[in-house]
Amino acid sequence: MSKTHVTTKVNGDEVEFLCDPRETLLDVLRDRLHLTGAKEGCGTGDCGACSVTVDGRLVCSCLMLGVEAEGKEIGTVEGIAEGETLHPLQQKFIEYAALQCGICTPGILVATKALLEKNPDPTESEVRYWLAGNLCRCTGYDKIIRAVMDTAAEMREAS
Amino acid sequence: MKYYKPATFEEAVALVAGAEGVTRILAGGTDVLVQMRSDIITPDTLIDIKAIPGTHEITRTKDGGWRLGVAVTGAEMSEHPELGRDWPGVVEAMDLIGSTQVQGRATPVGNLCNGSPAADSVPAMIAAGAAVTVTGPEGSREIPVEQIPVGPGKTSLAKGEIITALTLPPRGAQGGDAYLRFIPRTEMDIAVVGCAVNLRLNGDVITEARMVLGAVAPTAVVVHAAADALVGRTLDEDALTALSDLAEASCNPIDDKRGTIKFRTHTAGVLARRAAKIAYSRAKGATA
Numbered sequence: 001m002s003k004t005h006v007t008t009k010v011n012g013d014e015v016e017f018l019c020d021p022r023e024t025l026l027d028v029l030r031d032r033l034h035l036t037g038a039k040e041g042c043g044t045g046d047c048g049a050c051s052v053t054v055d056g057r058l059v060c061s062c063l064m065l066g067v068e069a070e071g072k073e074i075g076t077v078e079g080i081a082e083g084e085t086l087h088p089l090q091q092k093f094i095e096y097a098a099l100q101c102g103i104c105t106p107g108i109l110v111a112t113k114a115l116l117e118k119n120p121d122p123t124e125s126e127v128r129y130w131l132a133g134n135l136c137r138c139t140g141y142d143k144i145i146r147a148v149m150d151t152a153a154e155m156r157e158a159s
Numbered sequence: 160m161k162y163y164k165p166a167t168f169e170e171a172v173a174l175v176a177g178a179e180g181v182t183r184i185l186a187g188g189t190d191v192l193v194q195m196r197s198d199i200i201t202p203d204t205l206i207d208i209k210a211i212p213g214t215h216e217i218t219r220t221k222d223g224g225w226r227l228g229v230a231v232t233g234a235e236m237s238e239h240p241e242l243g244r245d246w247p248g249v250v251e252a253m254d255l256i257g258s259t260q261v262q263g264r265a266t267p268v269g270n271l272c273n274g275s276p277a278a279d280s281v282p283a284m285i286a287a288g289a290a291v292t293v294t295g296p297e298g299s300r301e302i303p304v305e306q307i308p309v310g311p312g313k314t315s316l317a318k319g320e321i322i323t324a325l326t327l328p329p330r331g332a333q334g335g336d337a338y339l340r341f342i343p344r345t346e347m348d349i350a351v352v353g354c355a356v357n358l359r360l361n362g363d364v365i366t367e368a369r370m371v372l373g374a375v376a377p378t379a380v381v382v383h384a385a386a387d388a389l390v391g392r393t394l395d396e397d398a399l400t401a402l403s404d405l406a407e408a409s410c411n412p413i414d415d416k417r418g419t420i421k422f423r424t425h426t427a428g429v430l431a432r433r434a435a436k437i438a439y440s441r442a443k444g445a446t447a
Binding site (some may be wrong): 004021022024043044045046048051054057058059060062063064065067068070111114115129130131132133134 | 162189192195205257260261264347
């Protein structure tokens with residue numbers, strides 16, 4: 001099977017890789033680029049643990065091929081913090097204990113960051129609908145929603 | 160599997176026509192990639208049409224309708240400032256599919272070509288009178304959306320043919336459409352029943368009516384008799400009862416874990432009433 005050469009940007013850095021056209025973007029991120037933040041929960045687009053942004057648009061990286069990343073800008077959870085400084089969402093998730101096992105957390109951070117960039121003042125319902133495709137089997141969601149609402153409020157005050 | 164990213168539809172058609180074995184078109188991939196992963200299909204040839212110019216565009220046609228490129232996503236439709244004012248039912252039907260993540264990739268043309276009887280956008284597109292441009296080695300033709308699905312997972316497209324555009328007709332004055340579906344929870348599920356209604360009024364009197372049901376038969380069902388039941392009258396209780404009865408009579412559903420025949424049939428009638436009321440109020444100028 002011949003491999004395809006792909007040039008893309010991940011978290012602002014230009015990267016190149018060779019991949020089989022059947023490999024998903026998630027496979028490429030984890031196995032070729034060693035960015036293991038995005039997780040494979042279901043592999044069928046139902047759980048959101050593999051959420052990344054592609055040209056700013058939230059997608060499941062398990063439902064996109066690596067070859068489709070050519071010329072795109074990919075954003076993963078690894079690009080959310082600035083060096084040692086956590087993103088406000090990451091700080092609030094710790095403060096609120098909005099995670100237990102942590103498998104869903106990278107996807108939820110990427111998803112909620114995308115939401116707050118689009119809508120800095122979401123209602124609780126809007127947050128819940130936005131996150132309908134991010135499954136968490138530990139928290140019961142309540143702490144996650146509270147962490148997101150509080151982050152949004154704090155980021156609005158800071159801006 | 161060979162992966163191609165043609166730059167034109169001519170190139171894409173030549174690839175499809177010349178390919179051997181299993182060929183799939185890749186737009187949003189939200190069905191194709193799931194099917195590949197679960198070994199339902201193993202394409203020998205995968206043709207990514209997203210590099211073809213125009214496939215991401217939503218444009219007004221000269222006659223006042225809309226042309227949607229075949230890679231236009233649900234999110235792009237929902238975010239468009241004018242499309243949803245003309246065709247709120249089509250936009251809300253597409254928006255019901257999957258999560259935020261899925262909306263970022265899924266396309267109405269993919270929803271159509273996947274051939275699911277429960278596809279949410281399909282009844283709404285048919286009710287709206289949408290058409291697709293089908294291009295093959297012999298050239299292009301425009302055909303109504305309702306002629307594409309022929310059974311679960313099956314379309315009328317011949318070998319070498321692909322869909323190259325989706326068009327919605329001009330909305331015109333005093334028109335309104337709506338789509339409702341039943342699922343046992345709030346989000347992230349597949350329609351147990353879906354119902355689209357598209358009306359045009361003259362004052363309070365209905366002058367045009369189209370109703371289409373989803374998930375109650377092997378393909379979306381156009382309830383042609385809905386026009387006879389509604390045209391020339393207002394949407395009063397008798398009209399709603401007639402419409403609900405017609406919806407129930409048009410069902411030919413399966414019994415499965417998501418709904419029984421009896422439940423699906425009853426629900427089709429309920430959704431017909433509710434969708435008609437929404438379409439009627441939109442035709443009278445309501446924006447919700």
